[in-house]
Amino acid sequence: MKRLLFKLAGQDGEQPEAGAGDNNAQDNQPAAENPEATADDMRRRRMERFQQMEAESQAQGLKQLEQMSKSPSPPLTSPKSTSPPLASSKLAAAATPSSSTTSVKPTTTTTTTTTSTSKPAATTTPSSSSTTTSTVSANAHKIRECEVPMTESDYYILEKILYIYLKPTSENKAVFLKSLATELKSELAASGEKCFKLTPDVLDRFMVERLSTAANYPAVEYLIATYNRLKNESKKKVKQFVQDQAFSNQLVELIVRYLGIILTIPDMFQNSSTPAYGTGPVQLLPYLTGEFTEELSYEFLQSFIDLYQEDKKDIFQPIFSYMSTKMTTITLLGDFLSYFKAFSSLIQFKSLSDIFIGSQYWNPPGNNGAQMETATLLGAYFSPSATSNDRAVLNQYFPSASQLSQHNIREAFVSIHSVLKNYDQGLYQLVRSLLRSSPEAKEAFLVWICSAIDKNAGRTKMNVNAAEVASDGFALNLVAVMILLCEAFVDVSFSKVSMVDTNFLLNSKRHDLSSYTRLSATSEEVEEWQKSKQLEPSPNVNFITECFFVTLRCIHIALNPSFSKIKNISRALRENDNLKRNLNETRSSWQNTPQARLHEANLEMVKKREDLYKGLLLSLEAQLFEQQFIQKTAFFLIFTTKWLLKVINPNDQKLPLPLPPNIQFVALPEFCIEDVVDFFANVSAMFPHYLENLPLEVLVNFFITVLSAPENVKNPYLKAKIVEILSEFIPRDNHPSNNYFASLFECSDLVKENLVPSIMRFYVDIEFTGAHNQFYEKFNYRYQAAHILKYRQIVFDACQQQCQHATLFVAKGGRAIHETRDSRQNLGDDELLPLAIGRTEMHGTQGARTGKMTDIYLFLAVDERFVQSVVRDGRSFKVSMFATADKIMRRERLKNDDEMDKFSKLIERFEQAAREEEQEEEDLGEIPDQYLDPILSTLMRDPVTLPSSKTIVDRQTIVRHLLSDQTDPFNRSKLTEDMLIPNTELKAEIDAWIKSKKQK
Incomplete structure (x- = not known):
């Protein structure tokens, strides 16, 4: 046992070296945040702690053996606390104890272990009131007759959850622990018990033996898969599985603790590495990205974070660093969504988002614009684009760009735009997860993106060193994400405009505008206004204001420089085309000269440059003009x-x-x-x-x-x-x-x-x-x-021309209305009504026809004279007809709300004009005969003289007559509208008479 304690303490051999496959190696991960905590110091502290507890551990172990030999094995829900294995100097303090317990397993000829932990008693010693009642079938308590007799429920946990067998098996991924089976058989015989109980201590021995045995898949995958099987079986409530929540929690804690040991002490067990990710915490990444079948669930991560509170920074910071480094190598055509998924899975935990934004690589102060993209943790996620420096999109979609047809270019644009939509949406969800994780993360993001904007302000200059500023794709991706974030308040009604605090842009530490030209004020004037607090922002600035101004500044460093770059590339392409055309046109003059080889080389270089320029142009247009x-x-x-x-x-x-x-x-x-x-x-x-x-x-x-x-x-x-x-x-x-x-x-x-x-x-x-x-x-x-x-x-x-034809239109429309109304009235006849009802194929066009008529009225109603003409057409004008049309269109939603409001206002204008017309007739009283139209006996508003009969009539009256018969009604001679002679003198006389009447 002491030998194993020394192994846990780190003094059983030499310190493992960081190799190429070790993700803890310094060349693969950024430097630790606390470099003074060396491996030797950690081992020394672990050894001191074990030396203090060794005597007590041995005494308690002997006492435990005596109790086991005198009394039956403890039940499955034994309140005895389990002491998990020690991962590091910090792992021992993962939970603050109220009392510390230690348990020792018997020393055997094979691997044994002593584990110590400090955790609240509630996690391992549940009260009787909180213990879930075991619900098992009769077979669950049945003892399996074999060399190591246990209940079927215990064997179910071993074989179906832990994939551990005490006899040879052919099950895939299962392991036969022969030596441990022999030990258990001997211990059972010595204790005199008939059945071996699967207590937490025994589970710990099984877990140590299983992890110490070489298997056909990595230890990290085994532990994650075991956890998933445990949760799945618990949800299914399999009869053979004892539904004891306390025991299940102890098993979960055991799995989580050993996972932490494997991630922090790679040489502790066999198969503690994976071929693609080596050793260390980065082994968790494929289970977050979905690369492997097994997946890290939210509950598992929550349990892991809760158990390793003090060690979570050392565990998860390398994962964040690795993902950011990996994102710098992923193109727009790569599997970026899996890393977005992994990031979102982690960043939803506030404690992990604090680690992410607290890293020294979050927003280093010495970075330039280009390094904000490549050397910050978040910047790498904004890097993939169609215009990236690796030219992956150009090489994939625009090889020999000058020879591509328009059809091929359109197809390439469709494909690129489809990928861009997925990328923008995934990146938006990633940033949204970060913002929602905590207020500190939201503030850190605003600081980071404003820093990226400030350090890329040179992108707007005419001459800028491309090595010192971020790429076009990075800047455009910033805009795309911020635009999506702004959708929450940028609505059609613009109702949130009032929530934007203008003074925050003009007078805040967030946005330094000292180097920018103002619209119409000098720098001195602005400083004076700021000192006099005329530009004082509100003390509590809302996120709408923050998001709005950040988006506006992102657009400034992204869109306009991209437009300028398109113009510059197009200009260079035209110049290159001119050079190519000149070389081809003069080919006959140099083809047979000694300089022919030089000219051919120049021509070939010009063609390659044409492909490059055209490819760069198409890539940028594909990114920008989605x-x-x-x-x-x-x-x-x-x-x-x-x-x-x-x-x-x-x-x-x-x-x-x-x-x-x-x-x-x-x-x-x-x-x-x-x-x-x-x-x-x-x-x-x-x-x-x-x-x-x-x-x-x-x-x-x-x-x-x-x-x-x-x-x-x-x-x-x-x-x-x-x-x-x-x-x-x-x-x-x-x-x-x-x-x-x-x-x-x-x-x-x-x-x-x-x-x-x-x-x-x-x-x-x-x-x-x-x-x-x-x-x-x-x-x-x-x-x-x-x-x-x-x-x-x-x-x-x-x-003007439309107004001349307005009367003609009204007359023609009025006649059509009369005919339609007469036809509708006649539909009541017994013979016509069934025919009209049966013509259902015409019903679908009525709505469209009504909508078109409405459009015509709205278009012509811009001129007030049209309104007057409609009202004066007494044969067809009825306000009720327009009101009915308005009611039908609103019911059938034939027009949008704005158009319906315009039509309603037009009806009101018709009503007002009709009232004014009636009032005017009353005011005028008896009309002199010389002012009356000879056909309708109404007041002439626009008198005209007929060329043949010399009769004076109202233009509206004669035009209506000409619609059906283009002859003079007084002598039947030919007459058209353009032959009418305006009688200006009589019109002036009538207008003067009307004016005099109104004045009275």
Whole structure:
């Protein structure tokens, strides 16, 4: 026994050396957090502790043997505490004791062990009230007649749970412990008992013997599998298995303690290593990633962490370090999800998240931007991308990129985007697990990501050393994860905008903006406002504010530099194409010259460079222009413009805004607007269809607000970019997005009232950009402004033409309504009603037809004259008809809420116009005969002269007549609408008469 105690204390041989397969080796893991605690010190402390307890242990062991020889074996639920084996100097103090117990097993010719522990008595000595009643079948108490007789329930635990046999067996992964079976047989004969009891002490002997025996699979896997079998059998409540919760807990504790010993003292037992992961704590990793069949459950991890409270840092920190190191080698095409799963399984425990964020490799202060990606524990998880330096995606999907067809490129993009979605979602879940683990982890993450942003601020510069900043993929992955985190508060109604504390960005230690250019304020002004506490943030900043500004800054270091890189690669590709074309065109002049070999080599190099440039370009575009990513980012930036609108115009004043401007807005850094305009300028030019179904009205309203108040933004190029975006929103010929983009300009009162004045002011102000090339730049900007004004004129002309045809449309529509109403009234006839009911194939089109009619009314109702024309058509206009249509569309959900609200407001306008029309008729009283229409005897609003009969009639009346008969009703001569002669003199006379009547 003393020999084994010395072995546990570490003095039975030389210190094991860290080899290539040892995961505790210094070259495989980062340095320990407490390097002064050497292996010699640990062994010395263990030996001192064992020397103090050796005499007491031997005495108690002898006393125990005497009791066993005089009394029957203790029952299965014996309250005797089990002393687990010692793992390290810290393992002995895994639980703080109220009293310490020690047990000694008899010394035998084979391996024996003495184990000591300090733990609360409740864990090993359950009270009678807490002990679960044993529920076994009759066979469970039956004694198996063999060399080592035990109950069937005990043998069930040995053979089905522990995979231990006391006789030869052919069971896979089971072990026959021949020497221990012989020992037990001798001990049973000496004690005079008929049956051997499977007590916790005996289980400990079985476990030691099993782990000391070479088996066909590693000891770590055996212990994890044993735990899983134990839990599965407990859930199934197998009859042969004794359902004693206390005994089960003791067995679990035994398994967990020996697992800790194997992980911390690799040379303790045989098969304490795995071929792929060597020795040490990293052996747990394949059971976390799902690489092996057996899996570490939440309950197992919880039990392990609870038992090894003081040792968990030494056990789990190497696992975190190993996973981060491994992630730096995994590409976007690799098995990154398994490591995400393993990380999430561990980080959900607060104690482990504290270890993770407390590591010296969490956020080292001396790291540059590139090292934030490669040399921090969390940065490695953001590293895989389509643009990584290993070019795995480029080599896989874009080999010989210059020769790929568009079809092959599209297929490659689909595959890459599918992988990116899985990666982004997995990374989001990983970060979310970290944030939810504890408030300390949330704060540590914010500090880490802000540090990554600050140290990669150089990415926005024109010339930057690529070795000192993180990759494009790392920065874009930061954006993707933060955008997903922001989805919790970025909603369609923008209800959470008011929760964003602007002053937190302007005056907090989290965000250092001292080197950033402000929108329209100097650094001195900002410092003065900060000192006077005009920019004082709230004391308790919410996570929405934190998350919002971090996301905004991530976009600044990621998207705009990526857009610039695409432009630079495209420019280099064009230059390379020109060189290639020049070499091919001049081939005849150098083909037969001594320099032919040199030119051929140059041509070959140009072709390889073309493949490289095209592959790099396609890889970056595949990473950046994934539709879901672009749309989510666009929606976040629209939320940003809503916040900016709240800051620039907090009281919702009418444009142009009064001076002086809001100090919160002018103190903001330029990137708050620059990132928005650059993003939409690039996306609207390349992928305008990505922006459909997004609330761009908010974006356009903000742009108009900025243009109408140029004092709020000093930089003329920001305003020029805004004009460029508005120019891109102008509808194009035969483009599917025309209707949507047209509505941005034609359905907003703010745009209609302020667009032209704002554009004209910009047209003048761009003369003074202050740049050396302003003479040339202003022509491009003015062209875009002129493009907007030209579209405005086109819309105006179209409205004029549409108004001329409005009366014609109303007359034709009124006639159709009359015919439809007459037909409906006649459906009551006995012969027609069955026929109408039987035509069920027509029923499905009524909703669509009603929706189209509604769209037409809403489109034409922009002009008030259309509303007046509808009301004055007495034959077909009834407010009740429109109300019925509104009721049907709401019931059938034919339109969305916004469109239904617009239609309801149109009905109100019809009602108001009808009331005004009736009131006007009463006010006018008797109408002079010369002002009456000769056909309908109504007041002529727009008198026209018929060319042949020279009769004066109302335009609306004669146009309605021409719908059915294009002849003069007075002499039957040919007559068309364009032949009508406006009678302006009579119209002026009628208008004057109406005005005089109203004044009375």
